[in-house]
Amino acid sequence: MDQDIEPIVIAVTGLNAIDSPGPGVAVIRALRDGLPKNIRIIGLAYETLEPGIYLHDVVDKTYQIPYPSAGSDALLARLKYIHQQEKINVIIPNFDAELHNFIKVSPALKALGIQTFLPTQQQLDARDKINLFQFTAMHGLMAPMDKIIYSADELYGCAEIMGYPLVVKGKFYDAIIANTFEQAQKAFFKLTAKWGFPIIVQQFIAGTEINIAVLGDGKGNATSIIPMRKLYITDKGKAWAGITLEDESLINIATTFVKATKWKGGCELEIMRTADGRAFFMEINPRFPAWIYLTAGAGQNQPAALVKMAMGEAIQPYTDYAVGKMFIRYAWDHITDVTEFQQISGLGEL
């Protein structure tokens, strides 16, 4: 009986299930589908209004954690406290910006008995959008031509080489398509104000957006690969609906990536496929995507497999998945009481 077994305690970040959602809630749904019923989910939240905090059938208990800018020592201190309360078995971080700290503290966590399944700092840096063109070229893959710039004047040179439209991208998030110098300049200032320097200017590639959710075992094997085409894209560029695809070339691209990098953990490959069938890497996100629950729906539950691998279980790579499996995201007004908001705001726990 599940109830007789000590629960697996899994801590998850990214509970911001908003219009540009973090993956946490989707990760948890997949865990609850794919693992024994008595798992205990600990939410790790930065903001007090992250919806997952208040979804008590999704998250059993939530603790606030310090922002990534507070550094790894502050994170470790907080995680030690939470571990004393909860006896965490596995942590799954789900934000790009927090990964550096989690990777840094992972040896200390391991010493406490907390498992992670994360890429190395070198792997994280190699796939950074700042290094993407060089990284893909090194592994026989394709990415749009790009240039890293620190001054708006450099946009002239970019336009001469790449022409318009071109894509102006922030250091961490956001991308703006610019059709003129004025638009590019405006995008440059907007993105530097939000994310700081540098700015990445990228050649515009027209095509179909395809995302691939990948789970690597850290030894060069892809445990799971699920390609998905976005069917409905929000004004923030997020998939609001998508469908799994059958395409051997996409599986091959992901396999090449994992083999080349020995990627450990979940990641999302953002691909633009042109009309003539070429696949360009637009970005490599070093964590599960917000649509990760589709992998469970398609028959390859990546979050559940990650937890098992983190706990030392050998998982055979998946081979089959359901093609034509769709997700359609929805917004849902959850009603809660101010006392709950007060508790997470005042005590940092709920």
Added chain:
Amino acid sequence: MRLKKNIATSESGFIFHPGTGDSFSANPIGADILLQLKEGVAPSDIKKTILDKYDVTANMVEKDWDDFSAQLREANLLEL
């Protein structure tokens, strides 16, 4: 004219391309043609069935067939 092997069709005329995620709808005659193509019926036999079944001239069938083929090709649903 041969449909790609992995193309999914239904009796209602829904067409799904699993490689691209594209989906299309065909009218009842189009759905019937697609189902027959999936079963490997030769185009000449399908055209003959249409001529027998509907009040239509051979010229009109040829014209509509060419038009339908062009749409299928455009949608990347046919073997090259």
